[in-house]
Amino acid sequence: MCCRRFRKSSFESEESGAVNSIDDVMDELAIRDLSHRYAMALDKNDVEVWRALFSQGIVFESGTSAPRGLEDVVRIPEDQLKRYKKTLHSVTTQQVFLDGDKATGEVYCVAHHIYEDFHQNDRLPFDLSHNFLIRYDDDYVREDGRWVFARRRIITEARFVHQIIPAAT
Structure with a gap:
């Protein structure tokens, strides 16, 4: 698995480093x-958009819990809203390696999860952001002419909490 990180991008051919076909791009x-x-x-x-991102046979792995399939994966957005007031996932670095109708990739993400907490016996509310530095290890597959996730493994590199200071009005 470590070697996947060092292969050339799908944009470059192995021989010359030149751009491959427009289809690959x-x-x-x-x-x-x-x-x-x-x-x-x-x-x-x-x-609706969330569901369309995954193959029927999706394997979704996170932390030490058992891999989850499509039935569990479609409930993730709703579960997030039960736990947090708001989330904001910012995708940063990505690498993709094509192999016909399959591909692998690695994606970095900074995820902010906003929730409310209280000071002094539940009298003074304030917001916190539980932040995650995430690396996704992905397998993709082309199904019915479109790319979807076949496997997504979430690796949390670091977590931290920040207090949110309200913006001036």
């Missing part, structure tokens, strides 16, 4: 867009 862009749509659908609780 379009495939890589479509796969990169998956992570952005994933973040926005999760943050907006858009279950």
Whole structure:
């Protein structure tokens, strides 16, 4: 698995480093867009968009819990809203490696999870942001002409909490 990180991008051929076919470029862009749509659908609780991002056989791994399938995955946005007032997932670095109708990739993300807490016997509310530095280890597959997640493993690199200071009005 460690070697996946050091392969050339799908944009470059192995021999010359030149750009591959326009189809490869379009495939890589479509796969990169998956992570952005994933973040926005999760943050907006858009279950319809969220569901369309995953294959029927999705394997979703997070932490030490058992891998989850599609039935559990479609409930994740709703579960997030039960725990947090708001979330904001910011996708940063991405690498994609194409192999026909399959691909692998690694995605970095900074995720902010906003929730309310209280000072002094529940009398003074304030907001906190539970932040995660996340690395996704992904497998993608082309189904019915579109790219979807076949496997997504969430690796939390670090977590921290910040108090949110209200903006001046």
